[in-house]
Amino acid sequence: xxxxxxxxxxxxxxxxITYVSTxxxxxxxxxxxxxxxxxxxxxxxxxxxxxxxxxxxxxxEEGKDIDLFHFYMETRHKYIKLEExxxxxxxxxxxxxxxxxxxxxxxxxxxxxxxxxxxAKSKYPIVFSGMNVRPEYYDNMTDFMVTREHPSYNITGVxxxxxxxxxxxxxxxxxxxxxxxxxISSTGARFLLLMAKDFEEKISAHxxxxxxxxxxxxxxxxxxxxxxxIEKFEKASDIDIIFNFVLTTLExxxxxxxPVKDALRWMVKNQKKPGFTWLAxxxxxxxxxxxxxxxxxxxxxxxxxxxxxxxxxxxxxIPIETPKDLYIALNLARAEQLGINIPVHILEAAExxxxxxxxxxxxxxxxx
Numbered sequence: 242x243x244x245x246x247x248x249x250x251x252x253x254x255x256x257x258i259t260y261v262s263t264x265x266x267x268x269x270x271x272x273x274x275x276x277x278x279x280x281x282x283x284x285x286x287x288x289x290x291x292x293x294x295x296x297x298x299x300x301x302e303e304g305k306d307i308d309l310f311h312f313y314m315e316t317r318h319k320y321i322k323l324e325e326x327x328x329x330x331x332x333x334x335x336x337x338x339x340x341x342x343x344x345x346x347x348x349x350x351x352x353x354x355x356x357x358x359x360x361a362k363s364k365y366p367i368v369f370s371g372m373n374v375r376p377e378y379y380d381n382m383t384d385f386m387v388t389r390e391h392p393s394y395n396i397t398g399v400x401x402x403x404x405x406x407x408x409x410x411x412x413x414x415x416x417x418x419x420x421x422x423x424x425i426s427s428t429g430a431r432f433l434l435l436m437a438k439d440f441e442e443k444i445s446a447h448x449x450x451x452x453x454x455x456x457x458x459x460x461x462x463x464x465x466x467x468x469x470x471i472e473k474f475e476k477a478s479d480i481d482i483i484f485n486f487v488l489t490t491l492e493x494x495x496x497x498x499x500p501v502k503d504a505l506r507w508m509v510k511n512q513k514k515p516g517f518t519w520l521a522x523x524x525x526x527x528x529x530x531x532x533x534x535x536x537x538x539x540x541x542x543x544x545x546x547x548x549x550x551x552x553x554x555x556x557x558x559i560p561i562e563t564p565k566d567l568y569i570a571l572n573l574a575r576a577e578q579l580g581i582n583i584p585v586h587i588l589e590a591a592e593x594x595x596x597x598x599x600x601x602x603x604x605x606x607x608x609x
Contacts, residue, residue, distance in 0.1 A: 291540020330355025429490025
């Protein structure tokens with residue numbers, strides 16, 4: 242007995258809908274990653290590595306459950322002028338529009354300012370990371386959140402706000418005689434100026450929480466000026482600690498971005514007064530110490546937010562967080578070079594210790 246035509250049509254329609262639904266359900270989600278710097282360079286690269294690993298652990302494997310697209314702004318070495326950075330942001334926005342991803346992930350401050358802010362309140366869900374300054378600074382530029390607890394729009398993320406207080410207390414325990422410090426920061430990027438401003442405001446607001454007094458902050462643009470300042474502070478009798486805020490975006494003699502490792506190599510060979518870094522990842526390069534952020538674990542925090550968004554939660558309902566995992570890192574080679582004996586209780590508290598300076602491999606510790 243022949244089936245009525247409408248039954249056949251219904252059956253064909255059911256098969257079609259089933260096929261389309263299955264195909265749609267199995268299609269990998271498109272995640273567009275915007276890195277502020279060159280591929281493999283900077284905090285964003287370390288954060289993304291932690292994010293991808295955690296996503297896989299959570300059942301989102303690249304090439305299977307998710308497809309990752311990338312745009313590298315290349316603003317560490319290649320495009321360092323403000324106008325160049327802005328233009329790189331515009332190119333990233335065009336690529337995002339072309340790919341039309343399910344989610345955009347932003348890494349580091351240049352991408353936060355020049356890609357994330359233009360996409361505020363757009364159709365794209367966004368998770369940011371590596372934001373070194375308070376998100377309120379960026380919110381003053383472009384309205385993208387109501388509060389950290391309830392951002393309310395299309396953006397959430399994990400900041401990279403540095404634990405200055407913890408690191409300065411660590412330095413005081415390592416160098417008890419230290420009373421005053423000078424800070425050097427580059428003017429090469431807006432976020433560096435904001436970081437230095439934030440640092441100064443925090444110390445000014447609660448000087449009792451910082452056992453080493455901030456004597457002065459100096460701003461420079463070129464490597465030549467940086468070297469002159471170090472030489473000046475080395476001779477200053479009222480300066481005990483030299484805090485090199487961020488040695489990125491310094492211009493060499495040709496007006497190009499100087500690699501961080503080159504600036505640090507000069508520092509460890511010429512700066513005889515102790516210093517520190519807010520970024521624990523830089524300690525193996527040659528900085529003395531840090532009570533800083535674990536970047537891969539920060540990436541794990543980012544991955545949790547990414548999964549929430551992929552599962553349908555609105556970014557505006559997901560709180561903006563600070564990094565949860567901090568650790569003490571010490572460079573014993575730098576300490577020996579400076580003639581510093583690190584207290585036993587600090588050594589025991591350190592999660593990571595290094596016996597070499599990667600930017601100065603010629604230096605060998607006694608007994609090595």
